Amino acid sequence: MMTWSAPWLSAVSLMAVSLGSHPAFAQDAPATPQIDPAPAPSSPFGEITVTAQKREQSLRDVPVSISAYSGDQLKSLGITNTTDITQQIPAMHINAWSPNVTIFNLRGISQNNFTDYLEAPVAVYTDNAYMGSINGISGQLFDIERVEVLRGPQGTLFGRNATGGVVHYLSRAATDRDFNGHVEGSYGWFDQRSLEGAVGGQIVEGWRARLSMRRALGGNYIKAKDTDAASGLVSSGQDVGGQNAFSLRATTQIDVTPDLMVELWYKYSRDHDVPTGAYTYENCVFEANSYCRVNPAGLTNGPGGVINGITGAKASPYDNFSGTAGFLNRHVHIGQANISWKLGGVELTSITNYTALNKNYLEDGDGLPVEVIVFGTTAKYDQFSQELRLAGDAGPLKWQVGAYYLDMRTKGTMSTIGAPVIGNAIDLNGSANDPRVLERYDLVSKNWSVFGQGEYQLTPSLSLIAGLRYSKDTKSMDYVSTLSDTGFPDRTLATDESFASQRPGADRISRGDYAARLSVNFKPNRDTLIFASYNRGIKGGNWTLSPTVTAELFQHKPETLHSFELGAKLSTPDQKLRVNGTLFHYIYEDHQAFAMIGGTPQVSNSDAIATGAELELTWQPVRHLNVMLGGSWETSKVKTVRAAGEQIGPELFPGAPDAQYCTNIGGAFRCVFPETTVKNAEFPNAPRFSLNYLARYDFDLGGGTGAVQVDGAWYDKQFLEVTNAPSSVQPAYNVTNLSLSWTDPSNTFAVTLWGKNVFGEEYRAYTLNLGILGTTSYYAPPATYGATARISW
Known part of the structure; x- marks a missing residue:
């Protein structure tokens, strides 16, 4: 357990004294939170009301490390996708290599696994409903009310898979009585274009409705290129990196009585024939057998950067x-x-949600014009959830209790063609011609929980928050993997029954556990909040679906995170300067670490620790200038991560010699690596330091209002995989965005010229170490420019 040192406490105290508006006498402190004055007209970054504790509060009254942005702020930042918010959230990162799967990372906590059947440790909510599938997270961001990002375990109020935190998207609801709406169009480099619109208002007294949509096309910035004229090897001819998406949202609110309100939502999204699933090939130093140089753990360790995987040229x-x-x-x-x-x-609050998702995805997993790895998935996902919650005030006590039920089912397939399954063919057939493995699974997951949380005002300036949630998971896995190879009969490789026969219960999970929260909060005046908290977060166990795992590794254990935090939220009396800071220490039991082991994605458990801090500052030094700064620092250690141990690959040319750890066994190579684990690794996507920044200056122009804005983020060197292989190191980089906008005097028409990544920084959004087969990566977009026009009424 971490002991908070005196310097940390002194630093928080010093900030409190320097920013406090008056001495912290008891008679000066309000017993209940006060409403902030309206921000200056020139400031689009005023105070935000959030629901991080499932009740409305000012952001600076919430004793949690939280960042939040309103819809107007997101519009000013040019954010139109659910994943774009990461640049302005300290300690938040993302793995995303297509619209296929989105993996959020908070304080290094994530599960960088691309399989469809796993849940993430950072819970994603949309309009107060949990999204249990990582397939359903990626999407368009439009007609939004706000986004809230809560760092650290939030299991008491949000459930068992909020170990790393919560990302909550809140759409604009049908709350307006007056008829209103907007139409917005955008066009940018690489032929990216979008059109969105919304309309809403009161239909009759007590009945309101809103309809919104967005369509986005193009943006394929990664261009098809043939290897060279002499080789005769041609690419697929496909440009990738863009989107072909349509989203629709309809909502209505009905005031049944003055005390009873019913809100209904329907949401639809579609991604249609999106060109995707292509990677760059990099960091390969070729050995004599044409495989890539690896370290003793079997991880590619070349320094070469992006290359043509056939010719070796840059x-x-x-x-x-x-x-x-x-x-x-x-x-x-x-x-x-x-x-x-x-x-x-x-x-009484009731939230009922039903989600149905269907997905079909194919990728070229090797970044080469020859078929080495081709991977495809299908998934049919159904989710039903029901939450009931009672909340009230009883003098100095604010309380809420509730119950939650979640029923999820995922039926899917995974198809792997090429090198990763050659070992399966050789083990069963003695040789390999054109092996492919098809895996079918049916995962049924049910969860129920009961919870309660209360905040008690001990004195006018001191309060205590305590919360507890008991959660019970019941899961079952039906699984079968089949090998097909030309010239050989189909063979069953593994089933859930075969694993359960070796380890009884390996295909079933039934477990109860608890999440807890305790927070002491000191608010001597309306401009100062200091809090210390302990949170216990939990995440359920699951499976690694692969015919190559042992029965002991087929199912991985649940994880538990103990989080200790000390924070302060401070502001000047005129609210022109606000500072939020948090220090944290994590103790992880059975952290679920993802790694590619022998070319197979697997999850294993390991203890881990982390220590870090975040700081956010909002400042309006003069009336027309707004500045936002954020930063983070973190150090982490994962005790043990399993490495490959062994890997089998094809003989790429006849008679290839033995090289490094690989022996030619006739038609294939068997590579045995001396180190089977990686010790004391850092969390992935957790740079030691990061800094995000924004400056916006508005001015009178042509009777309307003009604004110029610069924003972006700088990240220190970081590992993109928990195995910490040299090829997964992302060097430090900076991304800067610019915009120039004008709004007419009536606030009806607005136009924005924008540039993203204007200095053309080349950095990876995702990477995957394939051992002897090299490293594949996906790079974020280069410099991009465009224009957006909006009409509102």
């Missing part, structure tokens, strides 16, 4: 040499009903 990260055209097709339907009913001194 290449651009925006070239696509892949020979197989990838695609994504996905449809998501969501229906939801929210009920709010005031019953005397308490309020």
